[in-house]
Amino acid sequence: MSLLEVQQVTKKYPNQDSKAVNAVSFTLQKGEFVSLVGESGCGKTSLLKLIDGKEDADEGQVLFQGKKVTGPSQNLLPGHPGIEMVFQDFDLFPNQTVFQNISYFLRRYQKWYQEERIQELLDMCGLLGAEKKYPRELSGGEQQRIALARAMANSPQLLLMDEPFSNLDALLKNRLKHQIADLVHQTGTAAVFVTHDVMDALSLSDKIIIMKKGELVQVATPQTLYQYPATPYVARFFPNSNVFSINALSALLPQAVDVLPQNGQEAFLRAEEIEICPEGDALLTGIVKRLEYLGAYTQVQIQLSKDFSLRVNSTNINLSLGEQVPIRFDLKSLHYFTKKK
Numbered sequence: 001m002s003l004l005e006v007q008q009v010t011k012k013y014p015n016q017d018s019k020a021v022n023a024v025s026f027t028l029q030k031g032e033f034v035s036l037v038g039e040s041g042c043g044k045t046s047l048l049k050l051i052d053g054k055e056d057a058d059e060g061q062v063l064f065q066g067k068k069v070t071g072p073s074q075n076l077l078p079g080h081p082g083i084e085m086v087f088q089d090f091d092l093f094p095n096q097t098v099f100q101n102i103s104y105f106l107r108r109y110q111k112w113y114q115e116e117r118i119q120e121l122l123d124m125c126g127l128l129g130a131e132k133k134y135p136r137e138l139s140g141g142e143q144q145r146i147a148l149a150r151a152m153a154n155s156p157q158l159l160l161m162d163e164p165f166s167n168l169d170a171l172l173k174n175r176l177k178h179q180i181a182d183l184v185h186q187t188g189t190a191a192v193f194v195t196h197d198v199m200d201a202l203s204l205s206d207k208i209i210i211m212k213k214g215e216l217v218q219v220a221t222p223q224t225l226y227q228y229p230a231t232p233y234v235a236r237f238f239p240n241s242n243v244f245s246i247n248a249l250s251a252l253l254p255q256a257v258d259v260l261p262q263n264g265q266e267a268f269l270r271a272e273e274i275e276i277c278p279e280g281d282a283l284l285t286g287i288v289k290r291l292e293y294l295g296a297y298t299q300v301q302i303q304l305s306k307d308f309s310l311r312v313n314s315t316n317i318n319l320s321l322g323e324q325v326p327i328r329f330d331l332k333s334l335h336y337f338t339k340k341k
């Protein structure tokens, strides 16, 4: 039995024209780490609230450990006890100290255990010594970590995290994201992690769900998602992907018309699959339009025609804007999408 089964869940808020969540189905196993990625307003938070029983579904159902999760219409205190949710706005008690904020979630335990557990949680989140502070005395990132510590206090079976790293600096985010992933794997806690950053999703998840306008577009492992994005929307989440129309490429490569499909479809090519090459080996030639130095390589935007440019990853640090550069790639490495939208 799956830990969580989301079955055809649909939600439309009053006064909204379209459904915030539309016939969404997926399963989650014990200890599995799933990321939910999608553009702003596509229904990620709504889906988390439906899973946790904080919103009523119009259609479909959520089963947690085989039992139906009921919403606020049937519960005085919405929210399932085995599921914890970390909200984007932290939801801390403003007039209580950090210790009180966390201990409220441990109120059923004896004082000595509360104290021990709170030290453990604060240590994990890098906030030892903050027990007596009030939320207003903490930075956004610190408040966010307290919200995480609080959600993990009771070692929930399912942790729902709504962009938990949005207020953290890069150093802290890197530390915390690996701690959370380790914790999930060590304790058998399952997690649904909402993020805008598909690279975070790639590095942390067992499975990634891509959402668009309330619907699931693709559910896949990070490897499959990266190699075979099902639609242009999915591919565009990756900073190194080039999505373009085959017609635009065919116009520049009349000699390749026979090997390129002529149905006006889109294709994609990763920036690392294209190289700047010696002039005699060029497939195409373009002008350097933008240089983005990223440490290990530079991402170079090369304009090939008025409406067609490609991003290329290059280790050449001597390129300059406006320079003419020859590029090549294997036409066989072009990827085509299995779905249109």
Ligand SMILES: Nc1ncnc2c1ncn2[C@@H]1O[C@H](COP(=O)(O)OP(=O)(O)OP(=O)(O)O)[C@@H](O)[C@H]1O
Residues within 6 Å of the ligand: 013, 014, 016, 020, 038, 039, 040, 041, 042, 043, 044, 045, 046, 047
């Ligand atoms: N309580 C509500 N009442 C009415 N409409 C809502 C409510 N909550 C969300 N919506 C609408 O439902 C849609 C989905 O919102 P939701 O917050 O779930 O998206 P999201 O993907 O989490 O967005 P973001 O990434 O910006 O947080 C949006 O159009 C939003 O305006």
